[in-house]
Amino acid sequence: MNTPRPAWYFGWNIVAAATFVTLLSSGLRLGFGPFFLPLTQDLGFSRSALAAIVAVGMLVYGLAMPVAGHLVARIGTRGVLLLGCATVFVASAWTVVARGWWPFMLSFGVLLSVGLSFTSTVALTPIISRWFTRQRGMALFFLSTGAMAGMAVMTPVLAHAIAAVGWRTTLMGFAAVLVLTTVPLALWVMRENAPAETDQGSATKAASNAATAPSATLREALTTAPFWQVALGLFACGYSMNLLGAHGVPMLMDHGFDATTSAHGVGLIGLVAIGGTLLLGRLADRTPRRNLLAVIYGVRGLGFFALVMVGVEWELYTAAAIGGIVWAGSIALSSAILADVYGVRLVGLLYGLCFLAHQIGGAISSWLGGWGYETYGTHWISFGSAGAILLLAAAVSLQLPVRQPLVAAPAR
Numbered sequence: 012m013n014t015p016r017p018a019w020y021f022g023w024n025i026v027a028a029a030t031f032v033t034l035l036s037s038g039l040r041l042g043f044g045p046f047f048l049p050l051t052q053d054l055g056f057s058r059s060a061l062a063a064i065v066a067v068g069m070l071v072y073g074l075a076m077p078v079a080g081h082l083v084a085r086i087g088t089r090g091v092l093l094l095g096c097a098t099v100f101v102a103s104a105w106t107v108v109a110r111g112w113w114p115f116m117l118s119f120g121v122l123l124s125v126g127l128s129f130t131s132t133v134a135l136t137p138i139i140s141r142w143f144t145r146q147r148g149m150a151l152f153f154l155s156t157g158a159m160a161g162m163a164v165m166t167p168v169l170a171h172a173i174a175a176v177g178w179r180t181t182l183m184g185f186a187a188v189l190v191l192t193t194v195p196l197a198l199w200v201m202r203e204n205a206p207a208e209t210d211q212g213s214a215t216k217a218a219s220n221a222a223t224a225p226s227a228t229l230r231e232a233l234t235t236a237p238f239w240q241v242a243l244g245l246f247a248c249g250y251s252m253n254l255l256g257a258h259g260v261p262m263l264m265d266h267g268f269d270a271t272t273s274a275h276g277v278g279l280i281g282l283v284a285i286g287g288t289l290l291l292g293r294l295a296d297r298t299p300r301r302n303l304l305a306v307i308y309g310v311r312g313l314g315f316f317a318l319v320m321v322g323v324e325w326e327l328y329t330a331a332a333i334g335g336i337v338w339a340g341s342i343a344l345s346s347a348i349l350a351d352v353y354g355v356r357l358v359g360l361l362y363g364l365c366f367l368a369h370q371i372g373g374a375i376s377s378w379l380g381g382w383g384y385e386t387y388g389t390h391w392i393s394f395g396s397a398g399a400i401l402l403l404a405a406a407v408s409l410q411l412p413v414r415q416p417l418v419a420a421p422a423r
Contacts, residue, residue, distance in 0.1 A: 093194065
């Protein structure tokens with residue numbers, strides 16, 4: 012007697028749609044590097060002035076994350092994505108006509124950052140966490156693949172588009188593509204109500220319900236060590252990722268690489284990370300997540316030291332390829348650990364709060380990358396500090412619990 016093949020689990024459709032939305036949203040945020048020099052030349056901003064706007068944008072992006080997480084719980088993923096699309100389009104239209112530092116800061120730095128936060132992983136992590144229990148790590152890693160694919164695809168695409176049609180047309184084109192693709196996915200794919208047994212099947216329904224039941228209140232979570240350990244790790248993640256996104260291409264150009272090679276070098280990190288995600292995603296559900304998180308932060312830290320030291324193309328591409336293997340995963344693992352420890356009911360809000368630390372780190376490094384180079388003529392201040400902070404995050408990650416719920420141990 013032939014055993015019937017199991018039906019396709021609809022949760023994977025949600026993962027695919029969420030990954031594509033993240034590719035676009037994170038692609039602009041992490042692929043900002045090609046915009047940097049054209050903006051300074053066209054608008055007459057100094058590097059420090061533009062870096063300050065980028066830093067404000069990173070901070071606003073982080074501050075909007077808990078808001079997005081709260082709104083997801085109130086109006087659902089679909090509503091937040093639609094609101095985000097509308098905000099991105101309006102912000103982009105304002106940005107291309109803005110003149111002067113303040114209008115550009117309010118349009119590009121503030122409003123666009125809010126829109127991108129509403130179409131980011133914080134709006135998508137809760138729905139995926141509800142649809143997956145047994146393969147939650149893998150599903151969230153696929154979501155992270157979107158961010159890495161965004162860096163790999165959007166960085167060179169944006170660089171070529173800016174060279175061909177200018178930064179204004181490129182930005183409006185991006186906004187149009189985001190709206191035309193995300194709105195249908197939000198309306199037809201995002202389903203809030205997951206089956207009670209999630210991806211485990213009815214045979215393990217009771218175990219699934221126990222695994223996904225809320226295990227902590229917000230106040231309890233904020234007084235326990237794992238929340239702050241995850242937040243510190245995401246601070247290091249944001250510090251490094253946004254530094255590379257904003258200053259990676261300019262840094263490499265300052266070291267003698269042309270614009271195309273610099274963009275391809277940064278893009279290679281995201282390209283390799285796509286393949287690395289498949290391996291890391293499988294390990295995330297089979298090995299202690301804290302150990303894997305520590306490896307990711309540690310290797311990434313060493314990679315930042317290497318990027319400042321490369322001098323020829325093969326060294327750049329080698330460093331990018333090695334770093335790309337572990338570039339993805341810290342956000343996916345962090346959100347999975349939060350769901351493991353505190354339950355899925357709070358994961359959106361807690362992830363949003365932790366991601367605020369991510370963006371505070373990004374705001375600091377985005378400003379420091381411009382100020383440090385203009386003041387001291389070296390990128391070692393920003394990129395060297397990123398490497399050191401990542402190594403610290405690796406040590407802290409080893410103190411996280413191993414998947415068992417932990418809500419009673421206070422932070423020390």
